[in-house]
Amino acid sequence: MPDRRLALAASPTEAAQDAERELRRRHDWVPVEEADTIVALGGDGFLLQTLHLMLDRHRILPVFGMNLGTVGFLMNEWSAEDLLGRIGRTKPFTVNPLRMDATTIDGQSFTSPAINEVSLLRETRETAKLEVIVNGRTVLPELICDGILVATPAGSTAYNLSAQGPILPLDSMQLALTPISPFRPRRWRGAILPERTRISFRVLDPVKRPVSAVADQREVRDVATVDIAIDRTNPLTLLFDPEHALDDRITMEQFAF
Structure with missing residues:
Protein backbone atom coordinates (compact mmCIF):
# COMPACT_ATOMS: atom_id res chain seq x y z
CA MET A 1 0.00 0.00 0.00
CA PRO A 2 2.89 2.56 0.28
CA ASP A 3 2.59 3.47 -3.40
CA ARG A 4 -1.18 4.11 -3.27
CA ARG A 5 -1.87 7.73 -4.25
CA LEU A 6 -5.11 8.87 -2.65
CA ALA A 7 -7.27 11.92 -3.31
CA LEU A 8 -9.88 13.02 -0.78
CA ALA A 9 -13.32 14.45 -1.52
CA ALA A 10 -15.97 15.40 1.04
CA SER A 11 -19.52 16.67 0.94
CA PRO A 12 -20.17 20.11 2.49
CA THR A 13 -22.05 18.69 5.49
CA GLU A 14 -20.61 19.30 8.94
CA ALA A 15 -20.02 15.59 9.61
CA ALA A 16 -18.18 15.07 6.32
CA GLN A 17 -16.07 18.19 6.81
CA ASP A 18 -15.06 17.06 10.31
CA ALA A 19 -14.11 13.65 8.91
CA GLU A 20 -12.10 15.27 6.14
CA ARG A 21 -10.06 17.29 8.66
CA GLU A 22 -9.39 14.13 10.68
CA LEU A 23 -8.16 12.18 7.64
CA ARG A 24 -6.01 15.04 6.37
CA ARG A 25 -4.19 15.02 9.70
CA ARG A 26 -3.54 11.28 9.45
CA HIS A 27 -2.53 10.77 5.80
CA ASP A 28 -0.82 12.34 2.85
CA TRP A 29 -3.10 13.21 -0.08
CA VAL A 30 -2.59 14.19 -3.69
CA PRO A 31 -4.76 16.15 -6.15
CA VAL A 32 -7.27 14.13 -8.15
CA GLU A 33 -5.12 14.63 -11.26
CA GLU A 34 -2.27 12.70 -9.59
CA ALA A 35 -4.32 10.07 -7.72
CA ASP A 36 -5.08 6.45 -8.53
CA THR A 37 -7.92 6.16 -5.98
CA ILE A 38 -10.49 8.59 -4.54
CA VAL A 39 -11.82 8.47 -0.98
CA ALA A 40 -15.28 10.06 -0.88
CA LEU A 41 -16.91 11.18 2.39
CA GLY A 42 -20.67 11.74 2.40
CA GLY A 43 -23.82 9.92 1.38
CA ASP A 44 -25.02 8.15 -1.74
CA GLY A 45 -25.85 11.46 -3.41
CA PHE A 46 -22.32 12.76 -2.92
CA LEU A 47 -20.90 9.50 -4.26
CA LEU A 48 -22.99 9.95 -7.42
CA GLN A 49 -21.70 13.52 -7.74
CA THR A 50 -18.11 12.27 -7.44
CA LEU A 51 -18.64 9.61 -10.12
CA HIS A 52 -20.30 12.11 -12.47
CA LEU A 53 -17.44 14.56 -11.97
CA MET A 54 -14.97 11.88 -13.05
CA LEU A 55 -17.05 11.13 -16.14
CA ASP A 56 -17.12 14.84 -16.98
CA ARG A 57 -13.34 15.09 -16.63
CA HIS A 58 -12.73 11.83 -18.52
CA ARG A 59 -10.52 10.66 -15.65
CA ILE A 60 -12.11 7.63 -14.03
CA LEU A 61 -10.62 6.24 -10.82
CA PRO A 62 -11.76 3.63 -8.28
CA VAL A 63 -13.76 5.22 -5.45
CA PHE A 64 -13.84 4.13 -1.81
CA GLY A 65 -16.81 5.83 -0.17
CA MET A 66 -17.43 6.18 3.56
CA ASN A 67 -20.89 7.00 4.80
CA LEU A 68 -21.40 10.34 6.50
CA GLY A 69 -24.85 10.86 5.03
CA THR A 70 -28.29 9.40 5.69
CA VAL A 71 -28.66 6.02 3.96
CA GLY A 72 -25.23 5.31 2.50
CA PHE A 73 -26.39 2.24 0.63
CA LEU A 74 -23.40 2.42 -1.73
CA MET A 75 -20.94 3.48 0.97
CA ASN A 76 -18.70 1.75 3.49
CA GLU A 77 -18.87 2.49 7.21
CA TRP A 78 -17.02 5.60 8.37
CA SER A 79 -13.82 5.02 10.32
CA ALA A 80 -10.57 6.93 10.38
CA GLU A 81 -8.65 3.84 11.50
CA ASP A 82 -6.47 1.71 9.19
CA LEU A 83 -7.63 3.44 6.00
CA LEU A 84 -4.75 2.19 3.84
CA GLY A 85 -5.22 -1.36 5.09
CA ARG A 86 -8.95 -1.24 4.42
CA ILE A 87 -8.47 0.00 0.88
CA GLY A 88 -5.90 -2.73 0.30
CA ARG A 89 -8.46 -5.37 1.30
CA THR A 90 -11.40 -4.01 -0.68
CA LYS A 91 -13.48 -5.87 -3.25
CA PRO A 92 -14.09 -3.95 -6.49
CA PHE A 93 -17.51 -3.72 -8.08
CA THR A 94 -17.92 -2.44 -11.64
CA VAL A 95 -20.88 -0.26 -12.62
CA ASN A 96 -21.77 0.43 -16.25
CA PRO A 97 -23.75 3.68 -16.40
CA ASP A 231 -22.67 2.67 -21.94
CA ARG A 232 -19.85 0.14 -21.67
CA THR A 233 -17.16 2.62 -22.70
CA ASN A 234 -16.96 4.22 -19.23
CA PRO A 235 -17.09 1.51 -16.53
CA LEU A 236 -16.93 2.81 -12.97
CA THR A 237 -15.31 0.97 -10.06
CA LEU A 238 -16.56 1.12 -6.48
CA LEU A 239 -14.43 -0.34 -3.68
CA PHE A 240 -16.09 -2.11 -0.76
CA ASP A 241 -14.93 -3.59 2.51
CA PRO A 242 -15.10 -7.42 2.28
CA GLU A 243 -17.82 -7.51 4.94
CA HIS A 244 -19.93 -4.88 3.17
CA ALA A 245 -21.44 -7.48 0.78
CA LEU A 246 -23.38 -5.03 -1.38
CA ASP A 247 -25.02 -7.84 -3.33
CA ASP A 248 -26.34 -9.34 -0.06
CA ARG A 249 -27.66 -5.95 1.05
CA ILE A 250 -29.55 -5.54 -2.22
CA THR A 251 -31.00 -9.04 -1.91
CA MET A 252 -32.14 -8.41 1.68
CA GLU A 253 -33.89 -5.19 0.66
CA GLN A 254 -36.57 -7.44 -0.84
CA PHE A 255 -37.51 -8.52 2.69
CA ALA A 256 -37.38 -5.07 4.30
CA PHE A 257 -40.57 -3.46 5.60
Whole structure:
Protein backbone atom coordinates (compact mmCIF):
# COMPACT_ATOMS: atom_id res chain seq x y z
CA MET A 1 0.00 0.00 0.00
CA PRO A 2 2.89 2.56 0.28
CA ASP A 3 2.59 3.47 -3.40
CA ARG A 4 -1.18 4.11 -3.27
CA ARG A 5 -1.87 7.73 -4.25
CA LEU A 6 -5.11 8.87 -2.65
CA ALA A 7 -7.27 11.92 -3.31
CA LEU A 8 -9.88 13.02 -0.78
CA ALA A 9 -13.32 14.45 -1.52
CA ALA A 10 -15.97 15.40 1.04
CA SER A 11 -19.52 16.67 0.94
CA PRO A 12 -20.17 20.11 2.49
CA THR A 13 -22.05 18.69 5.49
CA GLU A 14 -20.61 19.30 8.94
CA ALA A 15 -20.02 15.59 9.61
CA ALA A 16 -18.18 15.07 6.32
CA GLN A 17 -16.07 18.19 6.81
CA ASP A 18 -15.06 17.06 10.31
CA ALA A 19 -14.11 13.65 8.91
CA GLU A 20 -12.10 15.27 6.14
CA ARG A 21 -10.06 17.29 8.66
CA GLU A 22 -9.39 14.13 10.68
CA LEU A 23 -8.16 12.18 7.64
CA ARG A 24 -6.01 15.04 6.37
CA ARG A 25 -4.19 15.02 9.70
CA ARG A 26 -3.54 11.28 9.45
CA HIS A 27 -2.53 10.77 5.80
CA ASP A 28 -0.82 12.34 2.85
CA TRP A 29 -3.10 13.21 -0.08
CA VAL A 30 -2.59 14.19 -3.69
CA PRO A 31 -4.76 16.15 -6.15
CA VAL A 32 -7.27 14.13 -8.15
CA GLU A 33 -5.12 14.63 -11.26
CA GLU A 34 -2.27 12.70 -9.59
CA ALA A 35 -4.32 10.07 -7.72
CA ASP A 36 -5.08 6.45 -8.53
CA THR A 37 -7.92 6.16 -5.98
CA ILE A 38 -10.49 8.59 -4.54
CA VAL A 39 -11.82 8.47 -0.98
CA ALA A 40 -15.28 10.06 -0.88
CA LEU A 41 -16.91 11.18 2.39
CA GLY A 42 -20.67 11.74 2.40
CA GLY A 43 -23.82 9.92 1.38
CA ASP A 44 -25.02 8.15 -1.74
CA GLY A 45 -25.85 11.46 -3.41
CA PHE A 46 -22.32 12.76 -2.92
CA LEU A 47 -20.90 9.50 -4.26
CA LEU A 48 -22.99 9.95 -7.42
CA GLN A 49 -21.70 13.52 -7.74
CA THR A 50 -18.11 12.27 -7.44
CA LEU A 51 -18.64 9.61 -10.12
CA HIS A 52 -20.30 12.11 -12.47
CA LEU A 53 -17.44 14.56 -11.97
CA MET A 54 -14.97 11.88 -13.05
CA LEU A 55 -17.05 11.13 -16.14
CA ASP A 56 -17.12 14.84 -16.98
CA ARG A 57 -13.34 15.09 -16.63
CA HIS A 58 -12.73 11.83 -18.52
CA ARG A 59 -10.52 10.66 -15.65
CA ILE A 60 -12.11 7.63 -14.03
CA LEU A 61 -10.62 6.24 -10.82
CA PRO A 62 -11.76 3.63 -8.28
CA VAL A 63 -13.76 5.22 -5.45
CA PHE A 64 -13.84 4.13 -1.81
CA GLY A 65 -16.81 5.83 -0.17
CA MET A 66 -17.43 6.18 3.56
CA ASN A 67 -20.89 7.00 4.80
CA LEU A 68 -21.40 10.34 6.50
CA GLY A 69 -24.85 10.86 5.03
CA THR A 70 -28.29 9.40 5.69
CA VAL A 71 -28.66 6.02 3.96
CA GLY A 72 -25.23 5.31 2.50
CA PHE A 73 -26.39 2.24 0.63
CA LEU A 74 -23.40 2.42 -1.73
CA MET A 75 -20.94 3.48 0.97
CA ASN A 76 -18.70 1.75 3.49
CA GLU A 77 -18.87 2.49 7.21
CA TRP A 78 -17.02 5.60 8.37
CA SER A 79 -13.82 5.02 10.32
CA ALA A 80 -10.57 6.93 10.38
CA GLU A 81 -8.65 3.84 11.50
CA ASP A 82 -6.47 1.71 9.19
CA LEU A 83 -7.63 3.44 6.00
CA LEU A 84 -4.75 2.19 3.84
CA GLY A 85 -5.22 -1.36 5.09
CA ARG A 86 -8.95 -1.24 4.42
CA ILE A 87 -8.47 0.00 0.88
CA GLY A 88 -5.90 -2.73 0.30
CA ARG A 89 -8.46 -5.37 1.30
CA THR A 90 -11.40 -4.01 -0.68
CA LYS A 91 -13.48 -5.87 -3.25
CA PRO A 92 -14.09 -3.95 -6.49
CA PHE A 93 -17.51 -3.72 -8.08
CA THR A 94 -17.92 -2.44 -11.64
CA VAL A 95 -20.88 -0.26 -12.62
CA ASN A 96 -21.77 0.43 -16.25
CA PRO A 97 -23.75 3.68 -16.40
CA LEU A 98 -26.68 4.40 -18.63
CA ARG A 99 -26.35 6.89 -21.46
CA MET A 100 -29.28 9.24 -22.01
CA ASP A 101 -29.66 11.00 -25.37
CA ALA A 102 -32.46 13.56 -25.19
CA THR A 103 -33.86 15.91 -27.83
CA THR A 104 -35.99 18.88 -26.79
CA ILE A 105 -39.06 20.22 -28.57
CA ASP A 106 -36.95 23.07 -30.01
CA GLY A 107 -34.41 20.65 -31.48
CA GLN A 108 -31.58 20.83 -28.92
CA SER A 109 -29.71 17.60 -28.14
CA PHE A 110 -28.28 16.58 -24.76
CA THR A 111 -26.28 13.54 -23.65
CA SER A 112 -25.79 12.59 -20.02
CA PRO A 113 -24.71 9.48 -18.08
CA ALA A 114 -26.82 8.00 -15.29
CA ILE A 115 -25.51 5.59 -12.68
CA ASN A 116 -28.81 4.98 -10.87
CA GLU A 117 -31.62 5.82 -13.28
CA VAL A 118 -33.03 7.96 -16.04
CA SER A 119 -36.51 9.24 -15.27
CA LEU A 120 -39.09 11.10 -17.34
CA LEU A 121 -41.37 13.32 -15.26
CA ARG A 122 -44.36 15.51 -16.04
CA GLU A 123 -43.62 19.23 -15.59
CA THR A 124 -47.15 20.49 -14.91
CA ARG A 125 -50.45 19.27 -13.47
CA GLU A 126 -51.15 17.61 -16.84
CA THR A 127 -50.26 13.93 -16.94
CA ALA A 128 -47.56 12.84 -19.37
CA LYS A 129 -48.44 10.89 -22.49
CA LEU A 130 -45.57 8.73 -23.72
CA GLU A 131 -44.92 6.23 -26.47
CA VAL A 132 -42.63 3.47 -25.17
CA ILE A 133 -40.28 1.83 -27.68
CA VAL A 134 -38.02 -1.17 -27.00
CA ASN A 135 -35.31 -2.07 -29.52
CA GLY A 136 -37.11 -0.09 -32.21
CA ARG A 137 -40.52 -1.69 -31.56
CA THR A 138 -43.42 0.23 -30.04
CA VAL A 139 -44.53 -1.78 -27.01
CA LEU A 140 -46.89 0.85 -25.54
CA PRO A 141 -48.44 3.27 -28.07
CA GLU A 142 -49.70 5.51 -25.24
CA LEU A 143 -48.75 5.45 -21.58
CA ILE A 144 -50.56 8.05 -19.47
CA CYS A 145 -48.67 8.61 -16.23
CA ASP A 146 -46.78 10.97 -13.96
CA GLY A 147 -43.58 9.57 -15.44
CA ILE A 148 -41.43 6.52 -16.08
CA LEU A 149 -37.88 5.48 -15.25
CA VAL A 150 -35.15 3.11 -16.36
CA ALA A 151 -32.98 1.86 -13.49
CA THR A 152 -29.72 -0.09 -13.33
CA PRO A 153 -29.24 -2.86 -10.75
CA ALA A 154 -27.19 -0.43 -8.62
CA GLY A 155 -30.03 2.09 -8.78
CA SER A 156 -32.90 -0.37 -8.41
CA THR A 157 -33.07 0.23 -4.63
CA ALA A 158 -33.31 4.01 -5.03
CA TYR A 159 -36.08 5.93 -6.86
CA ASN A 160 -37.07 2.75 -8.69
CA LEU A 161 -37.93 1.00 -5.41
CA SER A 162 -39.94 4.01 -4.20
CA ALA A 163 -41.96 3.78 -7.43
CA GLN A 164 -42.74 0.10 -6.65
CA GLY A 165 -40.18 -1.16 -9.15
CA PRO A 166 -38.31 -4.47 -8.78
CA ILE A 167 -35.01 -4.91 -6.96
CA LEU A 168 -32.41 -6.26 -9.38
CA PRO A 169 -29.42 -8.38 -8.25
CA LEU A 170 -26.14 -6.71 -9.13
CA ASP A 171 -25.09 -9.53 -11.44
CA SER A 172 -28.48 -9.82 -13.16
CA MET A 173 -27.45 -7.80 -16.26
CA GLN A 174 -30.99 -6.42 -16.41
CA LEU A 175 -32.73 -3.05 -16.39
CA ALA A 176 -35.96 -2.09 -14.63
CA LEU A 177 -38.55 -0.17 -16.65
CA THR A 178 -40.92 1.25 -14.05
CA PRO A 179 -43.93 3.57 -14.52
CA ILE A 180 -44.60 6.34 -12.01
CA SER A 181 -48.28 6.58 -11.04
CA PRO A 182 -49.59 5.04 -14.29
CA PHE A 183 -53.19 5.92 -15.21
CA ARG A 184 -53.50 4.04 -18.52
CA PRO A 185 -52.87 1.17 -19.08
CA ARG A 186 -54.01 0.95 -15.47
CA ARG A 187 -52.70 -2.56 -14.81
CA TRP A 188 -49.25 -2.16 -16.37
CA ARG A 189 -46.62 -2.25 -13.65
CA GLY A 190 -43.45 -2.15 -15.72
CA ALA A 191 -40.96 -4.62 -17.15
CA ILE A 192 -37.56 -6.19 -16.53
CA LEU A 193 -35.41 -6.04 -19.65
CA PRO A 194 -31.98 -7.41 -20.65
CA GLU A 195 -29.15 -4.96 -20.10
CA ARG A 196 -28.42 -4.82 -23.83
CA THR A 197 -31.91 -3.39 -24.53
CA ARG A 198 -32.26 0.05 -26.08
CA ILE A 199 -35.25 1.90 -24.63
CA SER A 200 -36.79 4.98 -26.24
CA PHE A 201 -39.59 7.34 -25.36
CA ARG A 202 -41.52 9.78 -27.53
CA VAL A 203 -43.48 12.47 -25.74
CA LEU A 204 -46.99 12.77 -27.14
CA ASP A 205 -48.34 16.34 -27.18
CA PRO A 206 -45.12 17.75 -25.60
CA VAL A 207 -46.27 21.38 -25.66
CA LYS A 208 -49.54 20.82 -23.78
CA ARG A 209 -48.08 18.06 -21.61
CA PRO A 210 -44.38 18.99 -21.12
CA VAL A 211 -41.98 16.39 -19.77
CA SER A 212 -38.48 16.62 -18.32
CA ALA A 213 -35.80 13.92 -18.45
CA VAL A 214 -33.50 13.46 -15.46
CA ALA A 215 -30.27 11.44 -15.56
CA ASP A 216 -29.55 10.89 -11.86
CA GLN A 217 -29.49 14.56 -10.78
CA ARG A 218 -29.22 16.27 -14.18
CA GLU A 219 -32.41 17.54 -15.75
CA VAL A 220 -33.31 18.38 -19.34
CA ARG A 221 -36.67 20.12 -19.63
CA ASP A 222 -39.25 20.03 -22.43
CA VAL A 223 -38.01 16.85 -24.08
CA ALA A 224 -39.52 15.40 -27.25
CA THR A 225 -37.60 12.12 -27.45
CA VAL A 226 -35.30 10.22 -25.09
CA ASP A 227 -33.08 7.23 -25.93
CA ILE A 228 -31.46 5.15 -23.17
CA ALA A 229 -28.86 2.37 -23.36
CA ILE A 230 -26.01 0.96 -21.28
CA ASP A 231 -22.67 2.67 -21.94
CA ARG A 232 -19.85 0.14 -21.67
CA THR A 233 -17.16 2.62 -22.70
CA ASN A 234 -16.96 4.22 -19.23
CA PRO A 235 -17.09 1.51 -16.53
CA LEU A 236 -16.93 2.81 -12.97
CA THR A 237 -15.31 0.97 -10.06
CA LEU A 238 -16.56 1.12 -6.48
CA LEU A 239 -14.43 -0.34 -3.68
CA PHE A 240 -16.09 -2.11 -0.76
CA ASP A 241 -14.93 -3.59 2.51
CA PRO A 242 -15.10 -7.42 2.28
CA GLU A 243 -17.82 -7.51 4.94
CA HIS A 244 -19.93 -4.88 3.17
CA ALA A 245 -21.44 -7.48 0.78
CA LEU A 246 -23.38 -5.03 -1.38
CA ASP A 247 -25.02 -7.84 -3.33
CA ASP A 248 -26.34 -9.34 -0.06
CA ARG A 249 -27.66 -5.95 1.05
CA ILE A 250 -29.55 -5.54 -2.22
CA THR A 251 -31.00 -9.04 -1.91
CA MET A 252 -32.14 -8.41 1.68
CA GLU A 253 -33.89 -5.19 0.66
CA GLN A 254 -36.57 -7.44 -0.84
CA PHE A 255 -37.51 -8.52 2.69
CA ALA A 256 -37.38 -5.07 4.30
CA PHE A 257 -40.57 -3.46 5.60
